[in-house]
Amino acid sequence: xxxIFKPQVAKWDVFEVELKGKTEGNPFTDYRIQxxxxxxxxxxxxxxxxxxxxxxxxxxxxxxxxxxxxVITGDFSEGEAEGKFLVSAARKENHGPVRVVNKFHxxxxxxxxYYSIGTTCYVWELQSDELIAETLKSLFATxxxxxxxxxxxxxxxxxxxxxxxxPYEGTPIDSSILTSDNFNDYTASLGNLKKGNDWDFTxxxxxxxxxxxxxxxxxxxxxxxxxxxxxHPYDRWGFxxxxxxxxxxxxxxxxxxxxxxxxxxxxxxNEYDLLPEKSMEDWERYASIICEKDxxxxxxxxxxxxxxxxxxxxxxTHCSIQRQELYRxxxxxxxxxxxFGKPVVLDEIAYEGNIQHxxxxxxxxxxxRRFWEAALRGGYPGHSECFMSHDNILWWSHGGKLKxxxxxxxxxxxxxxxxxxxxxxxxxxxxGWDEICGVPEKEKEEPIKDYYxxxxxxxxxxxxxxxxxxxxxxxxxxIDSWNMTIESRGRYKGKFHIALPGRAFMAIRxxxxxx
Numbered sequence: 001x002x003x004i005f006k007p008q009v010a011k012w013d014v015f016e017v018e019l020k021g022k023t024e025g026n027p028f029t030d031y032r033i034q035x036x037x038x039x040x041x042x043x044x045x046x047x048x049x050x051x052x053x054x055x056x057x058x059x060x061x062x063x064x065x066x067x068x069x070x071v072i073t074g075d076f077s078e079g080e081a082e083g084k085f086l087v088s089a090a091r092k093e094n095h096g097p098v099r100v101v102n103k104f105h106x107x108x109x110x111x112x113x114y115y116s117i118g119t120t121c122y123v124w125e126l127q128s129d130e131l132i133a134e135t136l137k138s139l140f141a142t143x144x145x146x147x148x149x150x151x152x153x154x155x156x157x158x159x160x161x162x163x164x165x166x167p168y169e170g171t172p173i174d175s176s177i178l179t180s181d182n183f184n185d186y187t188a189s190l191g192n193l194k195k196g197n198d199w200d201f202t203x204x205x206x207x208x209x210x211x212x213x214x215x216x217x218x219x220x221x222x223x224x225x226x227x228x229x230x231x232h233p234y235d236r237w238g239f240x241x242x243x244x245x246x247x248x249x250x251x252x253x254x255x256x257x258x259x260x261x262x263x264x265x266x267x268x269x270n271e272y273d274l275l276p277e278k279s280m281e282d283w284e285r286y287a288s289i290i291c292e293k294d295x296x297x298x299x300x301x302x303x304x305x306x307x308x309x310x311x312x313x314x315x316x317t318h319c320s321i322q323r324q325e326l327y328r329x330x331x332x333x334x335x336x337x338x339x340f341g342k343p344v345v346l347d348e349i350a351y352e353g354n355i356q357h358x359x360x361x362x363x364x365x366x367x368x369r370r371f372w373e374a375a376l377r378g379g380y381p382g383h384s385e386c387f388m389s390h391d392n393i394l395w396w397s398h399g400g401k402l403k404x405x406x407x408x409x410x411x412x413x414x415x416x417x418x419x420x421x422x423x424x425x426x427x428x429x430x431x432g433w434d435e436i437c438g439v440p441e442k443e444k445e446e447p448i449k450d451y452y453x454x455x456x457x458x459x460x461x462x463x464x465x466x467x468x469x470x471x472x473x474x475x476x477x478x479i480d481s482w483n484m485t486i487e488s489r490g491r492y493k494g495k496f497h498i499a500l501p502g503r504a505f506m507a508i509r510x511x512x513x514x515x
């Protein structure tokens with residue numbers, strides 16, 4: 001049997017074995033392929049997949065350096081295949097998968113801090129090569145380190161065109177009838193129009209998935225996590241209305257293809273509660289498939305529109321939250337931390353922009369305020385933007401160039417977060433009622449009381465008075481979160497007074513002096 005693989009791979013990179021096999025019948029459903037990988041410190045079993053043209057593949061992500069062996073089995077071909085390969089040190093930019101640490105926070109597997117500064121760009125990878133390249137350039141320039149996007153194409157306002165590819169063999173309905181003017185009428189009859197699609201839900205289109213893999217790889221090179229939305233309701237092609245058997249086949253195929261990439265997160269759905277065809281039993285079944293089939297235990301969550309999923313469920317690693325109120329979002333992080341006992345990721349706190357929908361037209365100043373307030377309360381805020389333009393390209397759906405103001409200021413916040421002790425902040429509720437204060441969190445939800453970060457959001461105090469104790473000295477800095485400046489104000493002891501410029505979005509950082 002011809003076996004194709006590279007003899008060496010870096011730690012946490014994708015090791016791939018390719019073999020030729022049977023093509024009779026339907027190789028996506030009729031045959032199985034599985035790999036067993038063994039090193040000195042780990043043993044992993046991973047499902048493989050059919051990649052078209054008689055090609056079968058199995059992928060593996062090694063977590064240790066050293067020599068490994070593999071055995072490939074299954075009825076896809078006659079006999080077994082085996083071999084060995086060497087795992088070298090991780091590439092400088094690869095710190096491994098992101099894990100939960102200290103209950104409410106994250107780090108990379110090698111212990112490097114990870115503060116999520118995410119964005120939503122639903123189908124950026126299904127656009128033209130030129131637009132994809134522009135999106136990757138924008139992502140790298142902004143400092144975003146996570147992006148949410150869909151595996152399936154998406155149908156919604158400002159996104160009525162056809163994607164570059166489809167996940168299944170077959171043909172879609174004629175999209176020439178779609179315009180912004182008839183969108184509402186079209187949506188009303190969506191169920192009937194879905195019947196115009198002609199898909200074989202047992203035969204995947206490998207080119208669609210190979211392209212997404214290339215995009216995941218490009219994100220990984222830039223230090224960006226790929227938060228994959230496996231299902232969603234915004235669909236005119238029928239992908240949201242598959243049978244249980246078809247759904248399960250899809251989940252298994254997606255896991256076999258994508259799980260070996262170190263930068264993958266699983267989001268079972270975007271707005272799961274807008275999928276009436278799916279029951280709670282369905283969602284729990286999908287989750288059990290991921291837990292069983294993903295040998296690397298990537299981060300897992302599910303995203304709401306109205307009602308939260310029960311984020312206390314053991315398979316959920318972190319909360320993926322869309323705000324439920326028009327005005328309050330980041331203000332509720334304290335409550336959600338207490339309620340769910342897991343990292344709180346605010347993947348949708350409304351978007352900067354100027355479209356008609358209330359979720360897509362907040363100002364850059366308000367977006368930045370929500371970021372700072374979430375971060376200081378111990379949460380992880382997410383961004384997107386929806387600006388009308390002559391080309392009808394909105395970052396929220398298509399990617400391209402960012403047009404807003406808030407994104408320019410996220411790297412500044414991220415740098416401040418990286419400069420804090422420990423892995424994350426927690427809300428310090430003993431501070432004043434009219435300020436937000438974050439302090440570093442220790443393992444047992446205890447504050448480290450030698451570092452304080454105060455934030456005044458839209459309020460504009462001209463001064464603040466502080467008192468910690470009479471023994472220690474404290475170094476004080478005034479931070480302008482909008483203008484991105486940090487001004488040292490010197491060292492203080494006992495009760496002291498700090499002047500402020502009377503502008504919104506100011507912060508004060510207080511650190512116990514070590515000298």
